[in-house]
Amino acid sequence: GAVIVGVMWDSSQVGEMRGSSQVGVMWGSSQVGEMRESSQVGEMWGSSQVGVMRESSQVGVMRGSSQVGVMWDSSQVGEMRGSSQVGVMRESSQVGEMWGSSQVKAHENCSVRSLSNNVKIEAYHYVSIICQDCKPSIKRHGTGVTVVRTKTFQHSVKSFCEIFGDGNKPLTLYKSVRPDTLCDFHTGQIKYEGEVVCPDFDPDKTRQCGGGLHLSPTPQDALRYNDGRVLECRVARKDIVVYATDITKVRCRKVTVVGEWKK
Secondary structure (H helix, E strand, O other), rough: OOOEEEEEOOOEEEEEOOOOOOEEEEOOOEEEEEOOOOEEEEEEOOEEEEEEOOOEEEEEEOOOOEEEEEEOOEEEEEEOOOOOOOEEEEEOOOEEEEEEOOOOEEOOEEEEEEOOOEEEEEEEEEEEEEEEEEOOOEEEEEEOOEOOOOOOOOOOHHHHHHHOOOOOEEEEEEEOOOOOOOOOOOOOOEEEOOOEEEEOOOOOOOOOOOOOOOEEHHHHHHHHOOOOOEEOOOOOOHHHEOOOOOEEEEEEEEEEEEOOOOO
């Protein structure tokens, strides 16, 4: 069936998850014996453990000393932080990001992306490793292990518009506001109606927060920051500031509200 467990706290345990089962969050020393057939775990914290992940299973985030015993058949982990560990990755399994002192053993065509010098990776046979702004510990076994060293791309207004713009037209951006007042969630004072002008705009592109009206390039990005009523807005390119390493939002001097975005 499609069994769903919202949250597992303290030392809760689930023997097996089958079908399209889901666990929202695992905290403390929670354990899952096996995950099969597209099962999902949203987050694992503390010393949470999953024994085996099979057939496209997914874990969104692993924190603290979370552990996955084995990942099979295109299983995925979005992020590993702290001292998280994956015992073995097989058959095209993927780890999106490894932070802190995370550890993984990757076998046969798996892929791993490291973002910390303290990450430890053992790679066996045709594993792809992307090292982004870091030099992790890598032990190679067998043949075909590929290491790609890269740097985080530095975005600008130009690159942002190349991705989300439409020629020379004004940009379409999105803002999640309070459903009852149409005001922003942070201050509750700026109402998004008609033309909106930021009272404290700062053009400093090294500043990520504050100093602007914060809007996102997609409705989904806007909802990630606040779960409210999403408005579609038009913004001139000259009125935005882009933070180099995060384009899930930009800071704007002035925006014009077009209307509510309909899902």
